[in-house]
Structure formats: C-alpha cells, structure tokens
Amino acid sequence: MTQEQLRLADTKAQTAHWQRFGPYLTERQWGTVREDYSAEGNAWDHITHDMARSYAYRWGEEGIGGISDHRQLLCFSVALWNEQDGILKERLFGLTNGQGNHGEDVKESYYYLDNTPSHSYMKMLYKYPQQEYPYVELVEENARRTRHEPEYELHDTGIFDEGRYFDVFIEYAKAGPDDILIQVTAHNRGPEAAPLRLLPQVWFRNTWAWGTDDYRPAMRQAAPGVVQIDHKELGTYWLYCDEAPELLFCDNDTNGARLYDLEATELYFKDGINDYVIDGNAEAVNPARQGTKVAAHYRTTVGPGKAHTVRLRLSTTEHPQPFADFAEVVAARLREADAFYAELQEKLPDADAQNIQRQALAGMLWSKQFYYYDVAQWLEGDPAMLAPPAERRNGRNNNWRHLYNADIISMPDKWEYPWYAAWDLAFHCVPLAMVDPYFAKGQLRLLTRDWYMHPNGQLPAYEWNLSDVNPPVHAWATWRVYKMDKKQNGGVGDLHFLESVFHRLTLNFTWWVNRKDRNNHNIFEGGFLGLDNIGVFDRSAPLPTGGYIEQADGTSWMAMYALNLMRIALELAKTNPVYQDIASKFFEHFLYIAEAMTKAGDGSFNLWDEDDEFFYDVLHLPDGQRTKLKVRSIVGLIPLFAVEVLDEELLEAMPDFTRRLRWMFDNRPHLAELVSRWQEPGKGERHLLSLLRGHRMKKLLERMLDETEFLSEYGIRALSCCHRDNPYVFRTLEADFTVTYVPGESESDLFGGNSNWRGPIWFPINYLIIESLQRFHFYYGKEFRVEYPTGSGQLHNLLEVATALAGRLNKLFRRDENGCRPALGNSELLQHDPHFRDYLLFHEYFHGDDGHGLGASHQTGWTGLIARLLQMDPSPETTQTHQPSVAKGALGG
Incomplete structure (x- = not known):
C-alpha cells in the first residue's frame, strides 16, 4: 500500500483523522439562499460581493484556496493586494444571476492542480493581475453584450498581456492530521518588478452573534510571527508565520456602520484588515493584537521572472523550530501523492x-465544502437578530423544516454552484470512488438520511428549491460505487452500505410512484428533470396551454430506477433470500413501465413514434386532445439507460425470483413481448432487460x-x-x-x-x-x-x-x-x-x-x-x- 492508502485506511478506521482539515471553505457564500433573509427571496441582491468583506456570514465562510476543519470552526485562506486595487483580493469576483450571458458567472482565473483524498497534499493556482482588477469593465461589457455574443472573460480584458500578473501557487502539506504546512509562492510573469502584499488569514466562523451560543473563541499574538488560537471545541492551535511578519487582528463581526448606517460599536470589524492595508486606517485593527481574525502581512516586490515564497504552519503542536523540517515534509507529501497517482x-x-x-x-477533491443549512432556524430567524420578514414562512423551502445539513459535501462548483444538487452528487461519487470509495459511499448515504430526505420520501434537490425534482440516479450511482469498491477490496462488497441505501431508496421510489404518475398508468412526469431548456415548455411550471406532459425521460428514468433497485436486491439476496421477493417487485414495476412506454395511458397513444422511430413527450390538453412534442433531443435517448443483463448462473441461484419471472411471462405474455428477447438466450446464456428491442x-x-x-x-x-x-x-x-x-x-x-x-x-x-x-x-x-x-x-x-x-x-x-x-x-x-x-x-x-x-x-x-x-x-x-x-x-x- 502507498502512504496515501495507509492514511485513508487510518481515516476509515478512525485511528487518525487525516480529513479533519481539508478544502472545505467555499469560494462564494455571498448571494446564496442560506444568507438570504429578504422578503422577496432575491439572494443575489441581499448580500452582494461589495457587502461581503463587511458582513459576518451566518451559515458558512469563503476564501481563495482556503481550508477549514470539518465543522468549519477555524478557517484559513490567502488574501492579496497588488497596490492598485481598491479592495483586498479576499474572495473571487463574478457576475450575479441578472448579469452576463449565462447568469451567475465567476470572472477569475484559477485552477485546481493537485489533491490527495486525505488532503495530505494540495495545490491550487490563482492568477492575480498586477494592474487594477477590472471589476467595472467586466460588469459593464457583459451587460452590453447580447446573448448572441460570447461572454466577456477576464482574459479578454487584456489584463494578462505581457505576463503582467502573478501566478500564486497555494500548497498544503500535512505533517500530521492537525499539523499543516502552508506554502504560498508568487511568480512574477511580467517584464518588470511589481509590488505585492501577501496576507494569509486565519479566522473563526462567527458562531457567537446569533443568540444561540455567546461563546467567543480567541486568538492572540503569542510571540513575533506566532498566533495562539484557542477554541473550546478545537483546543489550542498555533499559527507560525515565517520571517515574523506584522500581524493584523480584528473580529469576524459585521460592520453595521458601513452596511446599514448603524451606530459604530467598539468592535474591530471583519473588514478591518482591508481598511488598514488599503486605506492606512490604523484604528481598524486591534492594537492589543487579539481578536477572532488575523492576517500575516507580508510586503514584497517581486522581480521580473522571479518568485517570492512565504511559509506558515498551523498546528496543535508547539514547535520551537517550526520550519526546520518544512521543505522535507512538503517534498515527502508530494512524492507520496505522485506514488498514489502513479499506481492509479x-x-x-x-x-x-x-x-x-x-x-x-x-x-473533485478541491470541491468539497462544509455545507450548513438548518431550514427551521433559517425560516424562524435567530434570537439575537431581527425577525425575518413574515413572507419567508410561506416562501422558499418552507415545507422542508426537518432539513438540517452540516456536513462535508461534494459541490458541483464552489463559486457558481456552492450548494449540493442531488443528481450532480450521484455522478460525482463515481470518479470520487476511484480515489476514496469510503467518502463516495458516505456521500450517497448522506442524502438518504432522515435529516436530508423528506419524511414523504423525496430527496432534496438544491437550496434554491429543495422540492424540485432531479432525475432519480441515486440507485444507479449506489450500484456503481458498490461495484467499484468491491473490485478494489478484492471481491468483498460493502453489503451494509448497499443495504442501508437500498432501504431508503425504496421510500424514494415509492414517492415517485405516488407523486409523479398522475393517472396510475406507469407514465411519469417530474418537471424539468435537470433539462432546463431542452423542451418546448418550462416543465417545472404550469403549462401555458393547461394540461400536463407525460415525459419520455421521466418514464425512462423510472424504468432505469426499477432495474437498478432490482439489481441491488438480487445482490443482497445472495446472503438474504428475502430480497428475492423485493427484486421481483421491482422487476414487475419495470415490466409495467416498459408496457406503458409502448401503450401509454389507455393504450391508444404511444411515447414511441412509429413514423419518426423516436421517443417524444406527449402533451395532454384540457379538452382531452393529445399531441406528441416532436423535439429530437436527449429526452428520446434516455430509454437507452434502462438496461440490465442477468446471466443464467444468477437466476439459478435465485429460485424464488426466477419462479416469479416465469409466472409473469406465462400468465402475462403481452408483458413478455415487451422485454427484449427474454425467451432467447444471448451471449453466454444471458438475458436482457431493456425498454428497447x-x-x-x-x-x-x-x-x-x-x-x-x-x-x-x-x-x-x-x-x-x-x-x-x-x-x-x-x-x-x-x-x-x-x-x-x-x-x-x-x-x-x-x-x-x-x-x-x-x-x-x-x-x-x-x-x-x-x-x-x-x-x-x-x-x-x-x-x-x-x-x-x-x-x-x-x-x-x-x-x-x-x-x-x-x-x-x-x-x-x-x-x-x-x-x-x-x-x-x-x-x-x-x-x-x-x-x-x-x-x-x-x-x-x-x-x-x-x-x-x-x-x-x-x-x-x-x-x-x-x-x-x-x-x-x-x-x-x-x-x-x-x-x-x-x-x-x-x-x-
């Protein structure tokens, strides 16, 4: 085993918590639903990019190339200043939903370059211009362009011409689970020397301002270049800053005077470091060198083609010489990362x-995020804050009061989609299982937990509308990850994982059957199902014609879902024969859906079009008319996904299941005709279950x-x-x-x-x-x-x-x-x-x-x-x- 595999084994056995710290800091917390307390639910306007530097978030933190512990109590990220910008570069900038060609759109240049699943070694690159950042130009030019023109990107502004930017590489290497070496290297790619301020920052997520817990953790300067960090739950950490830079302290509290014209208090606000560095306001930081947020202030000028490196160490261990083994540890973690990926x-x-x-x-690994959202608390508001507008009680997500999320979750994109989406997450787990099947299995299990899944069996979609419907691919991903994990474990499958998710997914399958089959004809709706713009109408909204749509994709997804659950049940039946009966149930579901795909509703209309030889959605109008919506899209290809192959050996081992199949085919011959070549043995005595002959x-x-x-x-x-x-x-x-x-x-x-x-x-x-x-x-x-x-x-x-x-x-x-x-x-x-x-x-x-x-x-x-x-x-x-x-x-x- 490689050293990285040994670390993963320790993590799984809980003998060493290598994943306690990781890249769990999001890249955008402003403009999210969680931070939106407006009456109209306009998240993008409630907390803006301009407000973010002064606003203490309720539900999470953000930063560039940042890390945090798994509960996001303690955070670290890198801030920069080129001595040209009007604000510190502490967070990534982008367009809001009402700006630009495709809506929410990050306008930065950054890359995830390396990461191990234990996060023992991580590396990312942020490209920071040496000239003033073109915030206004990006907004105005994108607003000017129509949807027929390409988006206006950061590199289109010419800001990177002649190499006038810094390549800022941010690296992390762990000497132990709670001993993290941090190296920030800025390369000047330009033809001239350029000034740069590097401001690595450590801070506590604000947990004290809301009226539920008034405990305020503390950090203070313990020695030149050393910060002592104390938290009642984390214990004591030290941040060691090489070369003993100036330490700037403030508090992670909202600057109400700047944002809301409130009377100033005696706190040193969240934006104090920005005001000190940019405006020279010495009164914005705490002269006592203590608070809940601190930055190490490095000033340098980097020559053309040269680089400057700063080193830090965040550790629970007191190190008399914190940088003595620094280069050795970083090099070792990189070698071990290379060895891990070389084997893969x-x-x-x-x-x-x-x-x-x-x-x-x-x-994939950098896109992990601590995601915190307690819907009941969010709707009701916090004791120490003003009560939210009354409209919220009947607004977004009001019927998901049970939902309480506070976990590390794989995100689609930590700037543009810094919230999980149910079907995105299912796909994420397949590549994640290549490097960390334990984490992938945990992700799939997570969404079926009581505090995620709705009591009625629905999986949460995403925070903008938890009640929306994503394609039901969770069972598919569960089966794929199970098989990948089984192969990696020498043929031994994690049946506990498979069984626990299977039971929860049967509830979700039942929700689909009860809620999305309008006429009990095994033809399903479901809304847009992730295909936002592909149809004639917005399938998540009332139709302008009235009536409803029977969906070729919704029905095909359900056929696939039935086969996925049938296959999982057959695997579980190898050790528990009772699952043969359950497998038979899902097999019957598949058969009736297969029949409906050919003879929808009362049998007079098909989703399959004989003339075009393609599957289409069917629109049912209020006057009883039906018409096929003849758009040739992937909606008509999704029936390909409902396919399973059973070999004779498996059937012989499942006598009850096989007996039920034979009975169905003998007594319901019209169903047997709809299943592709069931009566004809295929290659190696295999049998095909498919919507398609x-x-x-x-x-x-x-x-x-x-x-x-x-x-x-x-x-x-x-x-x-x-x-x-x-x-x-x-x-x-x-x-x-x-x-x-x-x-x-x-x-x-x-x-x-x-x-x-x-x-x-x-x-x-x-x-x-x-x-x-x-x-x-x-x-x-x-x-x-x-x-x-x-x-x-x-x-x-x-x-x-x-x-x-x-x-x-x-x-x-x-x-x-x-x-x-x-x-x-x-x-x-x-x-x-x-x-x-x-x-x-x-x-x-x-x-x-x-x-x-x-x-x-x-x-x-x-x-x-x-x-x-x-x-x-x-x-x-x-x-x-x-x-x-x-x-x-x-x-x-």
Missing part, C-alpha cells in the same frame, strides 16, 4: 492523459450516431442539429413556442436563460450512453454491429462504439495535432502560453460544434467523469479514424 494511472497511455485525469480528480435500439442509435443529428466530434449533443435549419414550433392562440438547435450559450431568457441544454455536449448523459452501450454489448456480443458514424458504411460492435464515444469526449481536453485543447476555445493565451496551456478547466457543458467549454467553468463535479472515460481510451489515435479500438474494461467496474 499505470494503464493510461501517456503523460497528457495522466495530467488531465490528475487535474480532474484534484478538482434490437430494432428500436438500432433506430435510436441510427439517429444518435448521425453527425447531421446528435453525433458531434466531441460527443453526443443534447439536441439534434436537425433543428438548426428546421426548428420545432408549437403554436397556440397566444404565442408560438420554438425549439432551435443552439450549440453554445442560450440565446433567449427562456426558463431563466442562465443555462442551455439545446445543443451542447453534456458529460452525465454521455457517460450513461456509453455505459448503456457497454451493457447492451455484454448481452449481444461482438456479432451485433451498427453503422458508426451513420452513413459511413462502417460497422462496429457496441463496445467499439462506446469506446469511440469516450474517445470523442476525451478529445475535448487532449491536445490535437495543432497542440490545442478544444475545451479551451480559441484564446491564444489559453491555448499556447506556457503558463496557461496545460492548466485545465472542467466546464458545466461544451459547445456542440467546436467543443469549447461553457457554463460554470469549474464544474468538475459531473465533468470529473472524464477521469473514468480516460481509462477507456488507450491511445489518442482512437478517435482520429472511424475504426475505434476495443475498450480494455467496462465503466461499470
């Missing part, structure tokens, strides 16, 4: 693939693999580009509703306008497509071949197609023959500058034609699935021709 990456084809995967996994699957694949429809050079588009020149139009008396293929950002304000699934390439759906093709291949074998790409005349088996699709997605990040990475777009700086070209961003989605990254720039969460897909692509040549190689292994573990 031994089958990757080249250094480029290894770099991509390591940064993807670093992003071979013919329908081939017809879906024919469209999906057509480069004039779904197949892009970089993966499967969310919408067929047949709608580029032939938009779908639904006409009503009041208005026309149009769906047009748009490969990039949304060109309308429809559904909020801050995201767009109408064309871009989206990793989660692509990943599930690839995995489904693998499952179909497992049944059909290499003799079953389809044309790939459609119209090419070249036939390939489904595993070869799956591998080729993975290769197309991998090409987003790989260098092409010109040395460019498609995901980085057409920026010369990002593509060719040696200080940019190998640093990667893992965007929310990607342009459907040229592949450049769009949406949230650090949504490594589900785009982190690239870490798995790279293992399917043994050579970069795989996608350069139409002759894909056979994958070495399946994604399913």
